[in-house]
Amino acid sequence: xxxxxxIIEVAKxxxxxxxxVSFILNGRSKEKRISDEIRDKVLKFVEEIGYKPxxxxxxxxxxxxxxxxxxxxxxxDPFFGHIARNIEEKAYKSGxxxxxxxxxxxxxxxxxxxxxxxxxxxxxxxxxxxxxxEGELQAxxxxxxxxxxxxxxxxxxxxxxxxxxxxxxxxxxxxxxIQSGFKNIAFITLDSLQSQMNDRLLGYEExxxxxxxxxxxxxxxxxxxxxxxTAHIEAFLQRRGEIDAVVFATNYLCxxxxxxxxxxxxxxxxxxxxxxxxxxxxxxxYKPQITAIAQPIEEIANQIISLLLNKLNNPxxxxxxxxxxxxxxxxxxxxxxxx
Amino acid sequence: xxxxxxIIEVAKxxxxxxxxVSFILNGRSKEKRISDEIRDKVLKFVEEIGYKPxxxxxxxxxxxxxxxxxxxxxxxDPFFGHIARNIEEKAYKSGxxxxxxxxxxxxxxxxxxxxxxxxxxxxxxxxxxxxxxEGELQAxxxxxxxxxxxxxxxxxxxxxxxxxxxxxxxxxxxxxxIQSGFKNIAFITLDSLQSQMNDRLLGYEExxxxxxxxxxxxxxxxxxxxxxxTAHIEAFLQRRGEIDAVVFATNYLCxxxxxxxxxxxxxxxxxxxxxxxxxxxxxxxYKPQITAIAQPIEEIANQIISLLLNKLNNPxxxxxxxxxxxxxxxxxxxxxxxx
DNA sequence: CTGAAAGCGCTAACAG
DNA sequence: CTGTTAGCGCTTTCAG
Numbered sequence: 230x231x232x233x234x235x236i237i238e239v240a241k242x243x244x245x246x247x248x249x250v251s252f253i254l255n256g257r258s259k260e261k262r263i264s265d266e267i268r269d270k271v272l273k274f275v276e277e278i279g280y281k282p283x284x285x286x287x288x289x290x291x292x293x294x295x296x297x298x299x300x301x302x303x304x305x306d307p308f309f310g311h312i313a314r315n316i317e318e319k320a321y322k323s324g325x326x327x328x329x330x331x332x333x334x335x336x337x338x339x340x341x342x343x344x345x346x347x348x349x350x351x352x353x354x355x356x357x358x359x360x361x362x363e364g365e366l367q368a369x370x371x372x373x374x375x376x377x378x379x380x381x382x383x384x385x386x387x388x389x390x391x392x393x394x395x396x397x398x399x400x401x402x403x404x405x406x407i408q409s410g411f412k413n414i415a416f417i418t419l420d421s422l423q424s425q426m427n428d429r430l431l432g433y434e435e436x437x438x439x440x441x442x443x444x445x446x447x448x449x450x451x452x453x454x455x456x457x458x459t460a461h462i463e464a465f466l467q468r469r470g471e472i473d474a475v476v477f478a479t480n481y482l483c484x485x486x487x488x489x490x491x492x493x494x495x496x497x498x499x500x501x502x503x504x505x506x507x508x509x510x511x512x513x514x515y516k517p518q519i520t521a522i523a524q525p526i527e528e529i530a531n532q533i534i535s536l537l538l539n540k541l542n543n544p545x546x547x548x549x550x551x552x553x554x555x556x557x558x559x560x561x562x563x564x565x566x567x568x
Numbered sequence: 569x570x571x572x573x574x575i576i577e578v579a580k581x582x583x584x585x586x587x588x589v590s591f592i593l594n595g596r597s598k599e600k601r602i603s604d605e606i607r608d609k610v611l612k613f614v615e616e617i618g619y620k621p622x623x624x625x626x627x628x629x630x631x632x633x634x635x636x637x638x639x640x641x642x643x644x645d646p647f648f649g650h651i652a653r654n655i656e657e658k659a660y661k662s663g664x665x666x667x668x669x670x671x672x673x674x675x676x677x678x679x680x681x682x683x684x685x686x687x688x689x690x691x692x693x694x695x696x697x698x699x700x701x702e703g704e705l706q707a708x709x710x711x712x713x714x715x716x717x718x719x720x721x722x723x724x725x726x727x728x729x730x731x732x733x734x735x736x737x738x739x740x741x742x743x744x745x746i747q748s749g750f751k752n753i754a755f756i757t758l759d760s761l762q763s764q765m766n767d768r769l770l771g772y773e774e775x776x777x778x779x780x781x782x783x784x785x786x787x788x789x790x791x792x793x794x795x796x797x798t799a800h801i802e803a804f805l806q807r808r809g810e811i812d813a814v815v816f817a818t819n820y821l822c823x824x825x826x827x828x829x830x831x832x833x834x835x836x837x838x839x840x841x842x843x844x845x846x847x848x849x850x851x852x853x854y855k856p857q858i859t860a861i862a863q864p865i866e867e868i869a870n871q872i873i874s875l876l877l878n879k880l881n882n883p884x885x886x887x888x889x890x891x892x893x894x895x896x897x898x899x900x901x902x903x904x905x906x907x
Numbered sequence: 908c909t910g911a912a913a914g915c916g917c918t919a920a921c922a923g
Numbered sequence: 924c925t926g927t928t929a930g931c932g933c934t935t936t937c938a939g
Contacts, residue, residue: 286628289917305646328665331653515853
């Protein structure tokens with residue numbers, strides 16, 4: 230019933246013009262020098278009948294939807310889930326709602342999502358991007374909408390980006406293992422050209438090179454089903470029996486890796502030292518506890534939102550492009566030391 | 569550039585009327601008996617220039633936004649995260665996007681979200697509801713929009729609901745522990761009146777009553793910070809030293825519980841048998857493995873979406889209200905047996 | 908079979 | 924300081 234009330238109706242009942250009501254509702258009464266008396270009258274009435282402007286009409290008119298697209302690898306991943314949770318909260322406080330999608334690292338799917346978001350006129354994009362969507366994103370940027378990358382960058386795309394220092398983090402992880410006396414350190418990662426994966430790999434490779442130690446690389450396809458991932462890791466560790474430590478490039482690889490390790494009956498850290506990228510409850514509670522590189526989730530979310538709101542609120546073309554690199558913290562636990 | 573093209577523009581270029589274009593784009597050319605020739609011409613042109621109707625304008629006109637509200641306890645919870653992932657995928661295939669929010673079981677916050685969703689004219693609601701929002705939801709239902717509850721029901725609200733059999737599941741869990749010889753079985757749950765929690769509690773209580781065994785109940789506030797939860801569980805287990813098994817009513821309580829148990833130096837299952845509601849990687853990989861009641865996540869998501877789409881696509885008032893109760897599977901692992 | 912035209916509810920330029 | 928009014932882009936009734 231109250232849904233049918235429009236701003237015109239409100240204006241009529243109060244015997245003022247819709248313009249006046251509109252200005253007041255948009256907090257521009259001071260600016261427009263509307264009398265306090267009228268302002269209060271309108272505000273009170275609106276409150277009373279519970280009138281809410283139709284946001285669709287407003288959006289159609291203004292071109293703003295107060296909606297932000299959030300594209301992650303998978304919303305059910307602990308890392309991305311926590312990021313989503315934080316972003317949602319902060320965005321909400323500024324009047325924005327989040328439309329999310331899980332890309333599954335699939336380029337085609339992501340392009341479709343992008344189209345859908347465009348149609349819906351989202352105001353901004355927050356993306357953990359798969360490869361191959363530089364063109365589409367560039368088009369969006371050209372159209373004037375903020376695009377913010379996180380977790381990984383796209384080499385050919387100049388836009389604001391929030392990252393952690395993947396290279397240094399993995400390098401430190403490898404150093405840690407080396408200090409603990411491990412000599413044959415493997416790196417199990419995704420079969421992916423994404424920047425964060427690549428940087429983690431580089432950190433691994435160069436550190437081993439520096440120490441003149443051998444490299445053992447296993448790349449696993451993101452699309453493999455769980456059993457297959459476990460099987461591949463198992464086969465890899467078996468085939469290369471000399472491996473005495475593993476760095477997992479990502480949390481879920483480690484989860485599957487632990488299953489493989491158990492199947493093989495290997496003892497951590499006696500037979501195999503472990504470090505993993507990304508922390509989660511499992512790694513803290515596993516026995517022995519798993520040394521993990523913990524990304525500063527809340528800070529990442531904070532930076533994302535504050536950068537984005539900044540862009541959104543500054544109609545002035547903030548032409549400065551920022552890349553913020555945060556530090557990840559290595560939480561040393563039992564799995565990486567033979568002591 | 570192409571953003572500026574409207575349906576009128578398209579019509580002009582093709583020398584037909586906007587009406588015709590609109591009908592064709594909405595797949596009603598047959599019904600409106602538009603010539604194949606014109607139809608193909610329009611379709612081809614639209615494809616060529618990549619014209620997309622402005623969904624805002626359409627929504628304003630039709631009142632449909634093709635958006636579904638999804639409200640969960642927390643998007644970063646493994647259970648809800650997986651539900652969200654599945655729902656998103658299926659909704660997308662039917663042209664719907666999801667606007668999510670994490671209620672944190674907070675009634676006031678949830679009410680605010682509800683208002684926001686109403687303003688945005690979402691087409692339907694999927695909610696794991698906190699207590700105390702029956703009135704608001706009833707109003708929405710009265711306005712004709714589908715509201716679907718899951719994970720828990722609201723006693724005074726008659727609407728479609730997808731649940732698992734919480735009572736039976738907990739009862740079975742307790743039976744399992746009893747069969748394994750545990751005598752003093754505690755139940756650690758949330759300080760909450762939500763139906764799913766209540767039903768789990770009832771399953772616990774009545775099973776123990778049936779077996780004439782003592783009850784040990786610990787209720788923990790949802791808003792406690794992690795350390796406090798751990799501390800409370802620790803104190804509880806210490807105070808009631810006779811407890812020899814625990815059923816955790818929810819996954820995160822168990823996560824904190826495990827920390828407490830480790831602090832106390834208790835050995836599972838020798839000193840303490842464990843069963844937990846909801847499964848996750850941690851429980852499978854923990855040592856010993858934790859017996860868990862696994863909810864059929866994919867099926868829950870399937871039922872939610874198919875019920876909802878059904879409502880959405882049947883303009884006929886499908887007045888039948890359905891409550892679907894699914895079975896959860898108990899995955900018996902080492903933590904619940906002394907063998 | 909196709910076209911003209913009336914809004915959906917709001918904002919903001921332009922007039923007073 | 925306030926009111927009139929022209930759209931935003933689309934759907935859909937009603938006439939041809």
